[in-house]
Amino acid sequence: MEDKIEVTIAYYTKKGQDILDAVNSRNDLTADELIHYGEEMAIIEYKLTALEVANEN
Template identity: 60%
Template sequence: MDDKIEIALSYYGQKQKQILDAVNLSSNLTADQIISFGEEMSILEYKITALEVAKEN
């Protein structure tokens, strides 16, 4: 089970990095795009937190 959690954590970590890179490399994002990226990051943070808690238990 720990292997699956580690794989999921790695996947979501990569997704986070992709979003951060997209935001940091773009100089012409609209407010709606920034909000959308923020919402995606929030969802990823919840998933990562849940997986880390599951990993500890």
Template identity: 55%
Template sequence: MEDDKIDKTISYYIVKMNGIVNFINSSNNLTVEQIIQSGKELSILEYKLTALEVAKEN
């Protein structure tokens, strides 16, 4: 049951990350602030994914 919740959360974060990456890649006129903010969001999501994957292994 717990693994199912972790898997769903991992999938959610992956969708969020892909959305941010697609936003960055499809935009031709991003401001520096938008690039920095997107990078911060990706970094946070990556840390969360790493923590979830570690929790899943244990």
């Protein structure tokens, strides 16, 4: 089971990095885009936190 959790953690870590890269590579983001990316990051961080807790138990 831990292997699946580790793979999932790696997946969401990559997705979060992709969002950060997308935001950092653009200078013309609108407020709506920033809000959208922020919401996506919040979801990813929530999932990562839950996965890390599950991995510890």
